[in-house]
Amino acid sequence: STKINREVRYVIPSCPVLEVDRKRVQMFRLLGEGAFGSVHSGQLLVGNKPKDVAVKMLKRNYSEEELVALFKEMEIMKLMSRNPHPNIIKLVGISTRNGPFLLLVELAHHGNLRDFLKYRCLSDRVALQYHNLHPGTKQMQYLPCVSGQLLLQFATDVASALDFMASIKIVHRDVAARNILVANGDNNDGSLVAKVADFGLTRNVQDKDYYRVINEGKLPVKWLAPECLRSRVFSTESDVWAYGILLFEIYSFGELPYPGVSPGDILGHLESGKVNSRPKFAGEPMYQLMRQCWSWDPKLRPGFREILNRLEEMRTAGN
Numbered sequence: 537s538t539k540i541n542r543e544v545r546y547v548i549p550s551c552p553v554l555e556v557d558r559k560r561v562q563m564f565r566l567l568g569e570g571a572f573g574s575v576h577s578g579q580l581l582v583g584n585k586p587k588d589v590a591v592k593m594l595k596r597n598y599s600e601e602e603l604v605a606l607f608k609e610m611e612i613m614k615l616m617s618r619n620p621h622p623n624i625i626k627l628v629g630i631s632t633r634n635g636p637f638l639l640l641v642e643l644a645h646h647g648n649l650r651d652f653l654k655y656r657c658l659s660d661r662v663a664l665q666y667h668n669l670h671p672g673t674k675q676m677q678y679l680p681c682v683s684g685q686l687l688l689q690f691a692t693d694v695a696s697a698l699d700f701m702a703s704i705k706i707v708h709r710d711v712a713a714r715n716i717l718v719a720n721g722d723n724n725d726g727s728l729v730a731k732v733a734d735f736g737l738t739r740n741v742q743d744k745d746y747y748r749v750i751n752e753g754k755l756p757v758k759w760l761a762p763e764c765l766r767s768r769v770f771s772t773e774s775d776v777w778a779y780g781i782l783l784f785e786i787y788s789f790g791e792l793p794y795p796g797v798s799p800g801d802i803l804g805h806l807e808s809g810k811v812n813s814r815p816k817f818a819g820e821p822m823y824q825l826m827r828q829c830w831s832w833d834p835k836l837r838p839g840f841r842e843i844l845n846r847l848e849e850m851r852t853a854g855n
């Protein structure tokens with residue numbers, strides 16, 4: 537990829553409402569590296585009250601593509617913040633002046649859903665690794681396995697966010713447990729809530745209902761619907777397919793989909809009529825829902841509204 541030419545000046549879309557003075561931003565721990573840069577936990581001083589935030593910024597030798605990707609992510613988040621949704625990570629502010637570009641978003645204290653599930657239900661040894669990985673979340677290693685109720689609630693949280701996004705014609709394109717974050721509930725009552733994050737691949741498809749990707753690098757093959765693998769066509773229906781894979785991840789406590797199948801063989805695997813088998817912790821109704829999300833014909837996949845209804849039925853039936 538081309539390294540950015542420092543002579544080229546980019547006009548950063550200005551947004552006075554969101555602009556924050558970087559002197560008010562404090563950065564603490566490195567949470568991780570994303571595709572284009574790093575994410576730190578931090579605080580923003582709002583008046584004289586500190587607010588927890590995650591601070592996203594580019595790596596030092598960022599490419600032009602990476603800069604544009606971060607801008608795009610910001611624009612998508614702006615679009616969604618007009619009508620804030622409880623299950624979507626909110627944009628808190630941006631800092632564009634007197635230093636590197638910073639994107640400040642709502643902090644999710646428990647990290648991504650995949651690691652959350654993976655390290656939670658297993659042995660002390662794994663819990664200890666989790667402890668080392670995330671020293672800030674020490675208390676988690678003492679918590680018991682998560683309940684079926686919580687799994688169903690996470691599934692509902694994500695479906696609700698994606699239903700909202702579909703209604704404003706936004707296709708996420710990278711729905712996967714690694715891109716869902718686990719945050720504390722609003723009332724500080726120990727409840728947890730799943731929130732959709734990472735809009736690096738997300739696109740607004742205002743005028744048409746699909747988005748064709750031309751020449752884009754790494755794609756999350758095991759989360760892609762056949763039409764995405766074949767012709768790079770993305771739509772709300774392909775988000776539904778990926779949501780089915782996310783259900784598989786939730787109900788297998790963070791297992792990799794299609795274990796033993798290499799990414800290059802996925803399309804062939806699907807073409808021969810195979811899908812993921814029922815994950816250990818999914819009941820029959822939940823597995824049926826996954827199977828419908830994996831309908832070959834996009835039109836036969838349920839919409840997120842219908843998915844929400846089905847999840848509600850399962851909840852009331854105590855599945």
Ligand code: ACK
Nearest residue numbers: 567568569570575590642643644647648
């Ligand atoms: O599993 P994690 O802690 O969750 O590691 C990744 C890392 O940054 C790279 O993306 C974490 N991350 C991203 N956005 C946030 C956020 N808003 N709150 C907390 N952690 C975040 C992500």
